[in-house]
Amino acid sequence: MRSKLYKPSLYFFSFLIMVVCVFPFYWAIVSSLKTGSDLFKVEFIPNTIALSNFIEIFKEQPFGRNILNSVFVAVGTVSISLLLAVSAAYALGRVRFRGRSALLLSILSISMFPQVAILSGMFELIRTLNLYDNLLGLVFSYMTFTLPFTTWILTTFMKQLPREIEEAAIMDGASTFTICTKIFLPLLWPALVTTGLLAFIAAWNEFLYALTFTVESQSRTVPVAIALMTGASEFELPWGKIMAASVVVTLPLIVLVLIFQRQIVSGLTAGAVKG
Template sequence: MTVSAVTTRRYSNATYRTLRRVKTAGLYAGVAAVLVYMLFPYYWAIVSSTKTGQALYQFTLLPALDFSNYRQLFDNPVFMGALVNSGVVALVSTAVSLVIGILAAYALGRLHFPPGRIVLIAVLMISVFPQVVVLSGMFEVIGWLGLYNRPSALIVSYLILTLPFTTWILTSFIRDLPNELEEAALIDGCSRLRILTHVLLPLMGPAIASTGLLSFILAWNEFLFALTFILTDENRTVPVAIGLLTGSSRYEYPFGQIMAASVTVTLPLLVLVLIFQRKIVAGLTSGAVKG
């Protein structure tokens, strides 16, 4: 090998290493930019929740460690009652949605009947409708049921949001379970309900955890139905209570308290996601790889 060939090879190797370093640096820079874009609003909410008065209009990266906004918020009986209302409504609506969704998913995923595909398509179509489209119809239904200005009105209305999503995800999960399990149970004399509750349901933990948590978050954050169907403060949920926070005067905008309320409302969801993160990933990725 000549000297010129060796030199050329060294330059090519050096160029390759340089390009690889540039690509790696670009990748890390892109990931850092995405993380800053996604996490900075939450960080800024935490920083703003510890500021009062003129400090809100001053740019600082470190929290002021002034928790007066949180104290005022926790001393507000309307907000604390809204926290309880949101928890009860979200839990009940999620539980009802899971019970109905599991039964519907088993029927659509295991019981083969001619209209099954049409029903599943209809469920998917309902899930993509905006809330405004069904708001007037839901208003009439809630009034006809006599549930206006009651927490049960939100539970009934939230099923329109959570039930199609729950049914669709659980149907896909049940279809991926082995048919041999159900056939063996049928041979042993198990009924359909017993197969669902004792054979399939224990295997559906990841799917139930993921759909249940996402349904809970959807019900916890819902604003339009809660604003429309609830009038009194004692029955309001957290999103509406945050939107109706007022300052000490009509000209004061309680930005610090709103940020404190946002942080307070986000913490339970963050804790739930951290607890069930593995089951969420397992439930959402189930059926993606078959072998």
């Protein structure tokens, strides 16, 4: 019943989707390799390759420092939220108790929070705790969105693990802590990788808190550094350098995505479809 046009049109659509998805990033790479007046010529394959944009962002600006800041904040956020979320997910995923579904629902709704809704309260809290313009303040505030969703995803993974292994351990008189660390943690490794990656990407990409809770260019994270990059004058954005910086921060993410495709897709869908 399938018409002769089925395969060709399938390939045509796939090609179209691929070009639309990849072209903007390709164009950023091409632009980052051009300097001077070359940047303003439209060439789809660069004639000459110049690395000066890449050198300048590290020399003229604390971009190296910004990358380290982002790594620190993202790793810190991911470690703390995974640690807390595993223990919470055990309780929510393995034990039946009153108020469990209400708790799950409120945790899910916190992850739906508009970030701006707590901005002024968080600003006050961060100043009170003396964490303003401090990377720890960012780790602290990032808990608002990473902790609910890591808890939520890990809970769905926890629920899928078979009952029997836990029952056997209870019969043997193992404590809850032992069950959690010795039995569930090893089984949860793949889920932890997935969840950790998603949390890492979320923290790496975060903008609003990073923009609001830091001032010095030394303490900025990468998204803020890129957004606030200015040229000689206000109206003359250094597009070549902005593209170079964009490529530098996006390449690692794309490599991660290429390696962990499957885990990422399973994590995304566990978080949403099963909700």
